[in-house]
Amino acid sequence: MPTVSEQTKSTEAQSEPTSARSYSGVGVTPGRIVGVIRKMPSPVSEPTVGEQLSGAPEDAVAALRTASKAVHSELKNRADGAKGASKAVLEATALMAADPLLIKGGIKLINNSGLTPERAIWEAGASVAEMLHNLGGYMAERAADVLDVRARIVAELRGMPAPGIPLSDTPFILVGEDLAPADTATLDPSIVLALVTSSGGPQSHTAIIARALGLPAIVAAAGVETLTDGTEIYVDGAAGTITLNPGTTERTAAEAWATTSAILSVFDGEGRLKDGHLVPLLANVGGAKDAVKAAAANAQGVGLLRTEFCFLGRDTEPTIDEQVEAYRGVFDAFPGKKVVVRTLDAGADKPLPFLTDASEPNPALGVRGYRTDFTSPGVLERQLQAIALAAEGTEALVWVMAPMISTTDEAEHFAGMCAAAGLTIPGVMVEVPSAAIMSASILTHVEFVSLGTNDLTQYAMAADRQLGPLAELNTPWQPAVLQLIRLTAAGSETEGHHKPVGVCGEAAADPALAVVLVGIGVTTLSMTARSLSAVGAVLASVTLAEARDIAALALTAPTATEAKARVRAALPILAELGL
Amino acid sequence: MSERRVTIASRVGLHARPAGIFAEAVAELPLEVTIAMEDESADDAMDASSILSLMSLGAAHGDVVVLRAEGDGADEALDALVKILETDLDAE
Known part of the structure; x- marks a missing residue:
């Protein structure tokens, strides 16, 4: 805790009391x-409902106009100093701060209902945001900007620091x-x-x-x-x-x-243990720009290409041609190397208006990932076609995997869809505990599995990823999570064809956990490109036999804290490198 | 009352950056300018200096909108605004 x-x-700092x-x-x-x-600054609190004005309405209107202008010019100044996408966002937000529709709405509430300017702009902002929300798609996303502007104006009226x-x-x-x-x-x-x-x-x-x-x-x-x-x-x-x-x-x-x-900022491009045992280190990327950076950081391929970048922020499905172009940008950065494409993972924290149902009571357990194929068939099929088309004519070795697979049937069905699209190396993500337990059976239908440790941890521990009070539960150091990873690796051994078991969650980016994962039997690690050098340096300090011993220390620990403490004690290089 | 009909040239429609540029240009004028879709009545017209109103109008590439203004210099002002909408602002 x-x-x-x-x-x-302590006494070593003798003269300092x-x-x-x-x-x-x-x-x-x-x-x-x-x-x-x-x-x-703390988030701006809501002004009391019905908060009545004590002074003259004219003064309140003037105060609101002054605050709106102040927020407008502050955001405009920031926009002038910004670049690219953030500049555009700030410019639009600056305009909203002085927008007649918003400000006139507030003034009306001051004059007609006698509200304080804080409460008036709060309500005016809410109705504009609702209007945008009801328009759906791109407009609905702008609703958040209106609420941000509203909070800034209220902070300005109160003489408090702007949020952000x-x-x-x-x-x-x-x-x-x-x-x-x-x-x-x-x-x-x-x-x-x-x-x-x-x-x-x-x-x-x-x-x-x-x-x-x-x-x-x-x-x-x-x-x-x-x-x-x-x-x-x-x-x-x-x-x-x-x-x-x-x-x-x-x-x-x-x-x-x-x-x-x-020193730690350089990775030499070959992940290996002290005894020469090879552990390819790949990168997680979210688009062509990331892929180019990852290639420059010497990543040995892409272990997770998140394809959401093509889909997010849109209210309709991208065309096959648009997708082909986007994927090809990534493939071209890794000629002759492996690129594992994860099919669309929408739902839960990544909603998409044309695919997911925002009203689900429990989205993390809802129609997300591969499951959107049950409710919106066709999207996945077209995505697989686009991946196959993009793979043609590039030198990248394209593998494909589906997120949120729970059963052998689902894996078999996905493999069938890949084959129909002409994609030869299908795989699945292991994020749901049932898939970890059933990995031997699942691997009879697909060529590889990749562990998504973030979701696997959230589901194994029944603890929402975003909640601070559950942070102690939500760590892949939990021995129960490590046991599920062990079961997955054991499933591959049982299946018998040495099919790869990768990890592409945040756990792979932790150098201490990376040693444990390799000791458990994980064959490749994929992480944010920045972590490649640190993970590579620590892996190179142990032999496979040592990694297995260290993994056993973690697997048999009674608690996550104890698992981490044991492993860190067995890896003095972590302290030496300040990791 | 002066009136102009104009086809939206920006490929993304009157959203985001194009809407911002247009609203700023209207705000600098000493007149009130309204905007409506071609098939809407003048009573439903919205304040053209409001980026939020422009966004909620939802005018797409190729849609025809009607600009209206009254008073001295209304014609000149509207002609200048028409030029803005006839340009593909997103391409700049």
């Missing part, structure tokens, strides 16, 4: 940093409750040194953003919300600890990290 502890410095306060949470990305914090990532010219450590996907657009990794949140789990948006940007990060660190702007702290992203009043020890550690992280 995250704890706040008050510890006095000051106490160093520390906090701990779940470390999600390694890195040791000393820096000052800037806090993410603080603006700063000097580097800082961002401290907040949790980040939203939209914050990625304004998070500048050259200014933000590290992320620390009081909420969120290892699979939360904060964690995903941190991994993608390669920023040291700690989530679920209860108590950090009480820290004030400008406080200097030391963050150890591997240990999950935050120390106030950093001293010489912490500064030295941060400097050492700066050196090792530079």
Whole structure:
């Protein structure tokens, strides 16, 4: 459990009587940093329903117009300094802040219902957002922008800091409750040194953003919300600890990290253990741009191509030609190498208006992934055709796998669809515990399996990936999750044809877990390209026999914490590298 | 009352960036300008300086919209706005 502890410095810091306060949470990305914090302002609270004006309505109207103009010019300034997609988003949001439809709606509520300007703009924003939402598709997505603008105007009226990532010219450590996907657009990794949140789990948006940007990060660190702007702290992203009043020890550690992280930034392009046993290290990519970067980072192929990039943000299915073009961009980055394409994984946290039902009471257990083929047949078939067409004329070795497979029947059916499309290497993801248990039978119909450890953990532990209070349950270090991975690998052995068992979840990016996975019998690891070098360096420090012994330590541990502690103790290289 | 009919040239329709450029141009004018789809009555016309109204209008590439304004300089203003809508703003 995250704890706040008050510890006095030990005798080694002889003359310093000051106490160093520390906090701990779940470390999600390694890195040791000393820096000052800037806090993410708390979300804007809703003004009380029916909140009545005490002064003159004219003054309230003037206050609303002033606030709207202030927010408009602040967003416009930010747009001027931004580039590409974020610039366009900020420009449109700036216009919304001064939009006559929104502001006139607010003024009407002040004049006719005597509401405070805060409450009036709150309600006006809600009705505009609802109108956009009802229009569906692209417009519905803009509803969130209107609500963001509304919150900014209310904050301005209250004289509070604007919600979102603080603006700063000097580097800082961002401290907040949790980040939203939209914050990625304004998070500048050259200014933000590290992320620390009081909420969120290892699979939360904060964690995903941190991994993608390669920023040291700690989530679920209860108590950090009480820290004030400008406080200097030391963050150890591997240990999950935050120390106030950093001293010489912490500064030295941060400097050492700066050196090792530079060494760790290179992967030589061949994953192998100390004894020469080969473990191909591949990259998870979400489009052609990612693929080019991954190829430059020497990834040995793509272990997970998320095809959602073609589909998200659209209200109709992309045509086969559009898909072919998008996939080919990825294939062309890996001539002669393996590219594993995951078919569309919509639903749950990735809804698509033309495919998924947003009203499901329990979307994580709903019609998602491969299951959308039950309710919207045709989409998957056309996607497989597009993948086959894109594969023609490229030199990439194209493998295809379906997400959210639960039964042998589903695997057999998917393999049949692949064969009909002319795709020769079908596989399935193992994310549902039933698929892990049935892997031997499933593998009689497909050529490989790939473990999606994020969802496998969420389903094995019955713990929502996004919930901070469940962060301790939601770790692939849980021995139950490791046992399911072992069952999957054992299933491949039983089947008898040495069919590959890969891991493409976040677990593969953790160098300590990577050793455990290889020891369990996993044959390839796929991860965000930034992690290739660290994972490669740690794997090269053990033999296959040692990896098996280390895996046994984790598999027999009674708890996740104990599993992690045992493995870290057996891998001194982790501490040496600051991982 | 001056009136102009114009076909939307932007391939994405009057959304996103094209809508922003157009709304900003209208906001700079000293007149009130309304916009409606070709088959809608003038009573249902919306404020053309509002990006939110433009987005909710949902005018797609090739749709015909009607711009209306009244007062001094209305004709000149509308002619300038017509030019904007006749340009593929998304291509710039």
